[in-house]
Amino acid sequence: MDAADPLAALRDRFVLDTVTDPATGLPDVYLDGNSLGVLPRTVPDRIADVLHREWGELRIRSWTESGWWTAPERVGDKIAPLIGAGPGRVVVGDSTSVNIFKAVVGGVRMAGKGCTEILVDATTFPTDGYIARSAARMTGLAVRPVEPARIADEVTERTALALVNHVDYRTGALNDLPGITHALHSAGALAVWDLCHSAGALPVGLDAHHVDLAVGCTYKYLNGGPGSPAFLYVRESLQERFESPLPGWNSHAEPFAMDPSYAPADGVLRGRVGTPDILSLLALEAALEVWDGVAIEDVRTKSLALTDFFLECVAGYVPAGRARAVTPQDHRRRGSQVSLRCSGAGEVMDELIRRGVVGDFRHPDVLRFGFTPLYTSFADAERAAWVLGEVLGALPEVGPAVAGG
């Protein structure tokens, strides 16, 4: 399967095989790219140049001469094709949480006058819920948690927007972005999508599906490095009405006029806030070079093949009944990770990592294995399932409701 994989050569664009297990001599199998993507080979030299030449020698001149000032929108335009967005719709900077605040408050301000509530994906990654509640408190609305599959039924004319995860961080389930967006629009509500677990893993089609606002992280499938800045997407036809709750000087129409009164810039630049974090932004820009010549549709094809194969290997190698897949079998409902429920999951993951298979554990009983088609091989998938089988075969089975630490 690896020999027939048209994306196999992309693996060389990453720093892999640096850590080998002393017992087997085999390199680690890294299936945690849905938490922190692997280092792309392009990054270290680029950052050395940013430090030594751009900062060390050119210093302040680099804001113009090295293109630092325009990096948030330039890097946004590089992410755009991966999520189905045209140019001028994506801006990069600040954390995912901060961007969710911008998107939710900005969305509420664009919603109808009579709106009283925000719907939030009931199984959301927690920060989305916390931030949505803060945004609701500060705009006088209420938050109502709703299962993504129920949004079409629950949305009313009082709903300002729904904040929904494209892929559930715990189960790996893919939510129906076109359908939910359409249902929200039919009720007059806006659709705000969290793409943390889909950007770089599968086609999103933001423009095609008329998504209103979206936010995503860049350190998972986009390999931008630990805590690299997040992105904000604002639909082109809404940009003129987008009012950020964080109108820093970088989003001003004339930032260097130092005008005491605020006038927003045109377009998605309104999503900028303060001085951009240049080291992290330029590391991300270099990391995005691994996408040169890669079509996100091919990434999706390989992702599904990898997760299918892993599920098949788990069925073959893991003792029956010891681990249950919670990631949907249906391709239309699957992201790019496989989550397995198993008793003692925390201890099981510790042991997997000791044996060179790096996934992660999510409270209370979920083993997560992320598949990054740019660098994960079919051999990786098989070895992970094999080692999981060894670990679960060797470990005594503990009670069904054990919560790991």
Added chain:
Amino acid sequence: MDAADPLAALRDRFVLDTVTDPATGLPDVYLDGNSLGVLPRTVPDRIADVLHREWGELRIRSWTESGWWTAPERVGDKIAPLIGAGPGRVVVGDSTSVNIFKAVVGGVRMAGKGCTEILVDATTFPTDGYIARSAARMTGLAVRPVEPARIADEVTERTALALVNHVDYRTGALNDLPGITHALHSAGALAVWDLCHSAGALPVGLDAHHVDLAVGCTYKYLNGGPGSPAFLYVRESLQERFESPLPGWNSHAEPFAMDPSYAPADGVLRGRVGTPDILSLLALEAALEVWDGVAIEDVRTKSLALTDFFLECVAGYVPAGRARAVTPQDHRRRGSQVSLRCSGAGEVMDELIRRGVVGDFRHPDVLRFGFTPLYTSFADAERAAWVLGEVLGALPEVGPAVAGG
């Protein structure tokens, strides 16, 4: 003067003298450290290690094994002594603008019920005003701009807080932090200070003067690199009441419990939001090593000697009447920069930079020269004044009210 300077040897901790003027063979005089500090020698090797080993090899394990997770508060504790704060009062992350939003909203929430207004320094750096207005809009208060010197007279029992710049970014004037803070407290209002132009340049004494909240930037006198993350200070006795408007998962009491309901962490960790930007945070941490063995009081002594000497040289070398100092002569009112008003300031600065003297221009007619005592020499100060004299002597005088571009 340089031979007698006890801080002279610190210059070797920075990358200087990399760019030389082909005409004179002299290195650039860099007087723009109040906009972007010079690269400390410690940073590139540290970042190479972060990239190659911590990210490239350890990957996800570095969140615990390399101390990534605790970096925001650890780096905060390293900044703390420079601003007169005890441990556990400073946290680093996000931009200055985002932190001003946290501080102003957090302050309003701690203020008395009957408060109706926020005072904002009338000569503030614009972003403070924009963000304060957004915070006021979202908390139902009004913003009233007041000259810092008038705050003691203007504060009323309806004032929730005042947001004031410690040093004016344009004129370099130092505001009376102890006096203004005391006046605010006497009226029952909170004091929120913007330390962007004082942190690392002079003693601040946050704890000693009972400042409530403070925000500062780390890429000026703290040399953290372009867009390095800002810091937030919350007075110890207020931390329990501090409610951030950006309650991301990183400020949760148990971030990995993935609890759908929010419970804030204890202490200044409440100021954290999303995943910290590790590259920039660790570059800043390495940059702070230049402060080893340095007392901020000695930095202040040299800063005043440098700015005194520069003003004396300007008086001696610059044709009479061609440039007027707007930075106060009184040491108690002076920050660590000298601002000169002059006609055609934009063109004058362009010519200075061509001749190897790097300051900056601020709209409409201000030349700014920043003095960073850790690496600026008295010889730098003299040469800058000499070249300014040459430029102003050679350039035809333009009308008095010309605004540069």
